[in-house]
Amino acid sequence: MNNMLELHEARQYLERQKADTYSGILNFLSDDISPEKMRKIAKLSAFVCAPKHQPTVKEKINFIYINVVLSCFKLASPHIRLYQNLILLLGQVLHEQISLSENLPLRFIAVVLLWPQQHCPEMVLSKSLGMHISQMRTSYHMVMKKVYNGKRPIVHFILGKKQGYERLVHLGEIKRCIGAGQEDFTLMWENGQIWKQKKVEELLCRVTGQVKNKLILADTCIPGLKLEITPVFQSQLSGHALESQVSFFIGFSIKGPVALDIK
Template identity: 55%
Template sequence: MKPEKLKGYLRMAQSATEAFRDTQEIAKKEATQRVQNKRDNNPFNTAGCLGEIQVAVIIIKILEKCPVFSLGNVRHDILSEVLSGKITIQKVARKDSRHNKHASYYYILREFEDLLYNLRPRMKRHFDFLDSFYVNLRPRFTLKDSQEERTRQELFQCFQRYSDLFCKTDSTELMKNKNLKISIHIHKGRQFLESRKADTHSGILDCLSNNTSGDVMQEIVLQYDFILSKAPERSVREMVNFIYANVVLSCVKPESQHLRPYQTLIDLLFQVLKGQIPYGERLALHFIAVALLWPKQIMSQPESQKLGSYASQMRISYRNEMKSVYNGKLPVVHFFLGKKPGYTGLVSLREIMWCVRPEEDVDSLGTNGKIWKHERVNELLCRVTGEVQRKFILADTRNAGLKIEVSAMYKSQLYGKEQGSKVSFFIGFSMKGPLAFDID
């Protein structure tokens, strides 16, 4: 690629990136206006995020053809470092044995430093946001949307290019240094988790619906186990993700020998709940806390008595984080409350769907209530009682005096029910909080 071509392409890419950022800002302003109009069910416009990701992929393809970055694995790793903002173009130039020959390329690249150094962080931010958007929210009137499916397929293709560049490091030489071996293994483990989108709770939950194999889930658990046991510091995110990974593994491969004992998971959960919780981790932590700690038997731990507080904090975090994007959407229910103790106390939506005959229209079953009449579904799920309180239900638990606020998934099911009247229902766990289904 000639220098003048490189400059022209990067100039166009910068213009396109700025245009897509403007598009996303407009979408945010539109979303704020929609929240005030209860009749507006138009979903959040994600075109700006997707567009910026697509342009970033094109930039990567362009730079891979630039002589500065196109000479084998070492140069590939240097490109990854530059686009991650970890190494400057000036430093690359100083260490380049062909610096004089490549001088015109370095001169052009320095013109676009801001675009290049922020490329990976912005791609990652958009991938994480869109994963959270698509995994935790669904169309209001159907389980699947054709436009959404096409967008997710395009995102998958873009993420493959991202993963090829940023989640694969040639560490052969580094591994020869014994002092670095543990650090390199931890780094490679984190790269593996990111390549499987298992470095976020949304990505781990998505493994329930994207047919991730039991062997892959097992490897995810093992990588987290290694990182948490060897890393100098254990982050709240990695501890919470380790809990999610075990829960999902219990759903896809319950017989796994690498599934951590349920009580070990609960002990880790209590440990995290007692510590300082970063703002960005609260929604994920309180969701899994409510799902795992909902009393199916009498529980004496003080943390379990705070379940109502965790549910309340989850609703607040959900509104703060998702308010601008949940218009025209419903929260995805990832698990239902089961009858049995331990891991089997959480029943995934996938398992519920296995109980439904293939010829039935799954999209309509949730709204017309047929799915709750299946004998197998009733065998799996725990029916809870509660008391109607205006717009919500105060659910009973096995712990005397502990009642938890639960919203109706479909508000119409509360119409005509008097204040204080007793009802029974199934509980689904979503990021919005616990939801009541089949209210009777």
């Protein structure tokens, strides 16, 4: 088949599957998409993003999202780019000219992937996380505020204890972990019972930080680097004095990283 035609058809397929936007790709986490379809999407996205096809910045960002989401379905898939290679691609994209429309999705996935972890090559890139968080929040208020209209943004991933892709725990994994249906899960999320489940505690990474007004400065493994986290529920800060030490789980939302189950 003519290469240009094949490229055109690949792009059309990704568009039909809503894999041409970061939000559409993130929705796969809750849409029960089949692993087979997800693998096909990953394969075609890799084809589109081959250097000889001169992919756009948006296509490269989508490719990063697709790899992250595919890893949640099937870590052993041959279509998943090695985690370190994905970080390298992310670093390259961060140095490209970024349009306003691509700024929010890029900053979000940068914060998700570059959150500091010990002995990892992305630690150099992680030093810019404060800037990415700030730009993400600014972009969110410019682009998404009217969409959410006062609602709390969805937490797509929570920081886990493992390394690489496996440290990104999505909500579906937590549901399976405790065997909860959507209704029970929502109730347990709202009343905080979800964090008291032993299996959930074993899965997630509890982080420490200091209270700073309505925010928390999260400690990281990089000396001197503390990152601003917003509590999901401001009420959880009541009773904690300014600069007091707290611990919490970190959730990643499109509005910025959030603190869950503050103690």
